[in-house]
Amino acid sequence: MRIVKALRHSSIEEFIKYDHNSAKWPLTMIGGVVARVLGVRRSYARQLSIVSAMFRVGWRGSSALAVATVDRLYLSDSKAGENITEAALADLGPCERTSKFFNDPKLMLDGIVTVLRNPGDASKGVIIINYNAYFLPFLKFYDVEKILERFHLILEPSWAGLCEADILAFTQFKAPILVQAYEPRDFAFIEQLRSNLIPVDVGPSWFINHDMFHSPEAGVHRPIDLIMVAGWARFKRHQAFFTAIAPLVKQDPNFRIALVGYPVDLTKEDIQQMAADAGVQQVVEFYEWVTPTEVADLLRQSKASVLWSKFEGNNRAIIESMLCDTPVVMREGHNYGVKYDFVNEHTGQFASENDLCDVVSGLIERQPTMRCRNYIMEHRSAEAATERLAEAIDAIELLHPQHRESPSPSPLAVKVNELHGMSYFRQSGVDFKESYTWLGSHVLK
Incomplete structure (x- = not known):
């Protein structure tokens, strides 16, 4: 009986969230009014939460509402966005996924925070963080401002719908930050913000270990x-x-x-x-x-x-x-x-x-x-995704004069995704030992 009731509730919830969303603009209008009232009352986190929820499920009109709301909270009035982030970081506590990082933040390195390129004399290094659940812990535990002076940062969200506080928190920095946006709707959202966040059209499913997942031998029976x-x-x-x-x-x-x-x-x-x-x-x-x-x-x-x-x-x-x-x-x-x-x-x-x-x-x-x-x-291979990330980083570096005539930086390492984190594909993390040591020295006291 418990599971029957839960499934019935799930079906109703699915219908409200995901079915016939092109016809749900009246709900978006109502939600927008509620969000504006919350904004007037300076309940900024709740305002963003409502707008984020509507954007995530894709109700008609929610994209424009999300862009306008984020512009007011994070870009035009950065104090509101800072308040949302500060409150989220203050409330951030350990959960099953993150508890070990509260005890030792360095455990995030080489698996959750992964180095793809070491810094060079004339170029920054590159690091990537995967899963939304780890974005705020990275901000909480590490001196991100200092890290961004030496590394480019790539965020790899684990869920569709990128109007989220854990991603928008990174608009507080001046350095450009790449955000993987595999859904065209998310790509357009990040692009329309005109912030330091730069969308790249790849996602977690590109980074599969194709040595492990390979074809069977010819003629093998598939039972x-x-x-x-x-x-x-x-x-x-x-x-x-x-x-x-x-x-x-x-x-x-x-x-x-x-x-x-x-x-x-x-x-x-x-x-x-x-x-x-x-x-x-x-x-x-x-x-x-x-x-x-x-x-x-x-x-x-x-x-x-x-x-x-x-x-x-x-x-x-x-x-x-x-x-x-x-x-x-x-x-x-x-x-x-x-x-x-x-x-x-x-x-x-x-x-x-x-x-x-x-x-x-x-x-x-x-x-x-x-x-x-x-x-x-x-x-759609891991190598193809890595090439797209490298091209996006090259485009960033070409905007800065100090990189225009610099020697070509080393290529990005290819990483692959596993159930609980990332690993290197045909390469060892030993190659990035110095970078990990440096990152570990920038854990906030």
Whole structure:
């Protein structure tokens, strides 16, 4: 009963947040009025929170409202933005992800805060921070002003919707800061602010270890028909997926589904009950807390992969699937409804609840002739993302006379993303030991 009530509540919440958003401009207008009243009362953090929430889900008119609000709070009247940041930092306490950093901030280095280039005589070094959860701790624990004198900074958000206090806090600095903005809507938002934040159109899913996630050997049998790599979480929409795929399972009792995940706000037992409620439990096999190597192996055993969430970040599992030559089914309307160019005739297809079964059947039939990995390696690899970041940094440095005639700086290291942080791709952090030592010496006392 608990899970049924929770799912019913989730469905209502999903409808309010994500369905028919182009028609929700009256809600944006009402929210805008409330936000302005809060601004008059100088409740700036609550004002930003309301505007951020509407922008994140994409209600019509929320982009313009977000740009105007951020301009007033952070850019025209920087004191309001500073107050929001100061209050957020004062309230920032340890959580499961960050508690160890409160005890020793240096543990953020080489994994959460990662050096991509050492400083040179005529060029800055480059560091990158991934996951929103670590942006404010970096500000809280480190002398960022000093660090920005010696390093370029790249922020890698973990969720779509970039009108967030933990990102906007970085507008307080004069130095340009790169922000990965993989959704066109987020890219436009950051660009329209005309602040020190500079958008780059790459995201976390670009940085996949393609040595680990690779194609199976030719002719290898794929016993799994469909795989979903997703934490046991409501927003992953397992129940909706089971309901939509049930007709195909009924038609083919030998159909095999693999679920790979770990507990988030649901448990494996919750997901098993959902499968039973939809009548598909007999074809579903569960894999909990498996290693990345095991995930890659399961993807290579699968004919197709599915992502069925309505809204989240820049999902890595779909690119991991494609690198294993496993085409992906992605729910139509995902995030802001962009028809992503990497979901195409070579890599997969969009589907709705009404045609999921047909799309899956078609992809399974076509899979042996599809070349997903080739497309990703050419257009969306970790190396390609690193080149885009390097080009953005070059453009920044060309604006400063001291860099125009300087020797070419060393290239950026290629990093890859893992479940709990970053690591280097075919390189060692030892190459950046001096940079990490220097950064560690700038922990605030």
